[in-house]
Amino acid sequence: EAGVTQSPRYAVLQEGQAVSFWCDPISGHDTLYWYQQPRDQGPQLLVYFRDEAVIDNSQLPSDRFSAVRPKGTNSTLKIQSAKQGDTATYLCASSPSTVTEVFFGKGTRLTVV
Template sequence: EAEVAQSPRYKITEKSQAVAFWCDPISGHATLYWYRQILGQGPELLVQFQDESVVDDSQLPKDRFSAERLKGVDSTLKIQPAELGDSAMYLCASSPGGVTEAFFGQGTRLTVV
């Protein structure tokens, strides 16, 4: 069964360091999402790609966060510098596009110390 792959599963980093997360969506899925989920809350959209283009990054803190999907396949989310408040689960999801459901990876649990 096709899955969204994310790595690493866990990451501990010191405040002010740089950190990067990788996501490989389900093959053929044009839409890719990065969400942040704080414990006890629902996922919050950070950025949405349609193929290689960003279609929504209105909630992405652009002073420290960046995301790319250069060839319209896999994607990288970067934080530089990391802050204590960035500790959360970072989830990647993909969908074929349109109005279909999104499928999630297992997430990256980030702890900033």
């Protein structure tokens, strides 16, 4: 069974540039999460979906970050105008809707210079 797939694996941007990250969750998982993991810290939730609906985006910097999951399967996280403080690994994860194990993709390591 395929795990959570993310692309790209790495991205390097200058401040002010835009970038999109893509995620394909595990088949059958209706809940999808995006986490941000700064270097040497634990991952922190940005947003999560159940099917196509956003359930919680309270930690998503709404002025520059956006996330969609239009068909309830794949998802895209976009940073409109990157800042150096956005440098981190962006992790996508998925799980079934009930309280159960969450599985992570390999992440996208973003560097903003």
